[in-house]
Amino acid sequence: MLESYIYILEFINKAKEISGRKKLQKMIYISKKFNLPFIERFNFHFYGPYSDELTVKVEELCNMGLIEEEKTKKSGATQYVYRLTNKGEDVLTNHLEQLREHIPLINNLQNQTSRFLELVATLLYFESLSMIEAIEKVKSLKSKQNYTDEEFTIAYDFIEKLKKNEVAC
Amino acid sequence: MNPEKKLSEEKVFKDPVHRYIHVRDKLIWDLIGTKEFQRLRRIKQLGTTYLTFHGAEHSRFSHSLGVYEIIRRIIDDVFKGRDEWDEGERLVTLCAALLHDVGHGPFSHSFEKVFHLDHESFTQKIILGETEVNNVLKEEGADFPTKVSEVIAKTYKNKQVISLISSQIDADRMDYLLRDAYYTGVSYGNFDMERILRTMRPREDMVVFKSSGMHAVEDYIMSRYQMYWQVYFHPVTRSAEVILSKILHRAKKLYLNGYEFKYHPTHFESIFNGSVTLEDYIRLDEGVAFYYFQQWLDEEDKILKDLCDRFLNRRLFQYIEFNALLQLDKWSELTNLFKKAGIDPEYYLVPDSSSDLPYDYYRPGEEEERLPIYLLMGNNDIRELSRESFIVEAISGKKRTDHKLYFPLDLINDTSSKKKYKEEIKRILGI
Known part of the structure; x- marks a missing residue:
């Protein structure tokens, strides 16, 4: 049970900092789909796969003083930036590193925009559908996002590379 | 889709929370009679809470009927005839309300954690698989079970329909807060649901609340907060x-x-x-x-x-x-x-x-992570609840864990x- 908190701490630590709640949710969802050991359950919400449990755990870690949540403004909208505190780093020193081999994947996700991660996460959520059906589904559910055909192509290419471990290593 | 088939006479269930639950649609009546829905009588809504509050023996059956009844009142009494509401969504919304918890197992939360099960996945399987529920739904059209399952999975195209059943102020939460307060015997779970329903208005992709209903919505938020700490997390x-x-x-x-x-x-x-x-x-x-x-x-x-x-x-x-x-x-x-x-x-x-714990309290949902509660102001502007209500701002600010x-x-x-x-x-x- 404690491990689940440690994984979140280590993930944020490896990413250095994560800008945005949506980005944090999507990064962890995609990582879980690629077998990182997260146990939080995700369901589909208005903006793609989302985990209430992860939200509460991050709040708990903030209240424990292990994660710092900085409220910023980006293009007029509120955004939260997450990073480990010194106390959080101290807690990690007492545990074996579990995510070291996944640093390339975490860094790669970190370098993407939250809009792109939302698309990738949503396509992965509908992976049981054919590619055509999944694209139709995303276009229908996220019509306001206006994802272009080029973005779908890039997203599927990204997913394929993750599957072949080309991005992760 | 078939025209809605009605029963020759309306059926009613006596209910301590909503007084009466009214069924006029044959489809709803048939769904209630399926073995998968009747099974919900044998699953308690609040799991182990009866060991703290001895009255809390109510079932997921009564909760599911309650959610259905709230939705029926919204769409038949409040939304009917409004431009922003598509009457063609009526039956799919009612069915999703009734069946939203049909996949729950015994002591769901513990079973799911220990055995890595997912009640939402079983809800989908009961609706789409070879079950009595599926047979009843198929009478409405071959693609009707899929539509119902998509509403419950929150992947249905019409987000307004989804938000009636699953959002930060939805029929599911309104019923369980009132019902759980009633059966546990606590006094702090109550709020004026009738008032809230009367101020609901359909809008594109969501449901909003007239600002005149803000105090009733505040009461709901307070109820959710108090029930969380006093009952659910006891x-x-x-x-x-x-x-x-x-x-x-x-x-x-x-x-x-x-x-x-x-x-x-x-x-x-x-x-x-x-x-x-x-x-x-x-x-x-x-x-x-x-x-x-x-x-x-x-x-x-x-x-x-x-x-x-x-x-x-x-x-x-x-x-x-x-x-x-x-x-x-x-x-x-x-x-x-x-x-x-x-x-x-x-x-x-x-x-x-x-x-x-599988419960939470209101989060304004900045950064679009979850759709917040919106008030419809007098000038037709839409404002997030915690920006208008000092009470809600206060209790949704610092998160207690x-x-x-x-x-x-x-x-x-x-x-x-x-x-x-x-x-x-x-x-x-x-x-």
Whole structure:
């Protein structure tokens, strides 16, 4: 049970900092789909796969003083930036590193925009559908996002590379 | 789609929360009569809460009827005839409301955690698989079961329909708050639902509330906040939940290790070995679970026997405030001392946190992570609730979280053996 908190701490630590709640949710969802050991359950919400449990755990870690949540403004909208505190780093020193081999994947996700991660996460959520059906589904559910055909192509290419471990290593 | 088939006479169910539940659609009446829906009578809405609030014996059956009734009142009494509401969505919305919890199993939360099950996935399977529910839904059209399942999975195209059943102020939450308050007997879960319903307005992709209804919505938010801390996260209920989880863990472990049960756990077998089918899942209800807990009182395995006795006879664990992550030295020391004292820490020393609970309170949802509650202002502007209400702003600001450590005080107090270690445990626990 404690491990689940440690994984979140280590993930944020490896990413250095994560800008945005949506980005944090999507990064962890995609990582879980690629077998990182997260146990939080995700369901589909208005903006793609989302985990209430992860939200509460991050709040708990903030209240424990292990994660710092900085409220910023980006293009007029509120955004939260997450990073480990010194106390959080101290807690990690007492545990074996579990995510070291996944640093390339975490860094790669970190370098993407939250809009792109939302698309990738949503396509992965509908992976049981054919590619055509999944694209139709995303276009229908996220019509306001206006994802272009080029973005779908890039997203599927990204997913394929993750599957072949080309991005992760 | 077929024209809506009506019953020759309206049927009503007497209900202590909504007074009457009205059924006029044949489809709804037929769904209520299916075996998968009737099964919900045998699953308690609040799991182990009855061990704290003895009235809390109500079922997911009554809650599901309640959610249906709230939706029926919204779409038949408030939304009907409004431009922004598509009357063609009426039946799919009513069916989704009625069936939204049909995949819940006995003591859902514990079972799901221990056995890695997902009630939402079973809801989909019951709606789409070879079931009586599916047969009834198909009468409405071949693609109708898929539409109902998509509303419940929140992947339906019409987001307004989804938000009626699943959002931060939806029919599901309104019913369970009122119903749970009624059956637990607490006074702080109540709010004026009629007023809230009258101020609801359909808008593109969502439902908003006229600003004149803000105080009724504030009451709902307060109710949600108080029920969270006073009922759902009650430490005694959590203690029972912890013991229940450990019973399931122990039984599974014994089964996988080839332990010879005196009474073979046939109903649990496929769940233990991870090959549960829809048929197995539907057969399992709380009556079956309790039957096995009774049987396991006679088992040779001392841990399983003891945990079942604690659960059935309400000999629950004691607790202290304790955050294992911030007190790793103490946590490690306690674990070692429990082992030395002959009390297996895997089953008898259990941390529990707010994130272990499937309930929450209102979050304004900045950064679009979850759709917040919107007020419709006099000038037709739309404003997020916490920006208009000081009360909501206050309780949704600082997030309160909680961490406890559960243990069997009676075993630690029994100093007839291993006295030295037990005294040391008591010193660290501060008891």
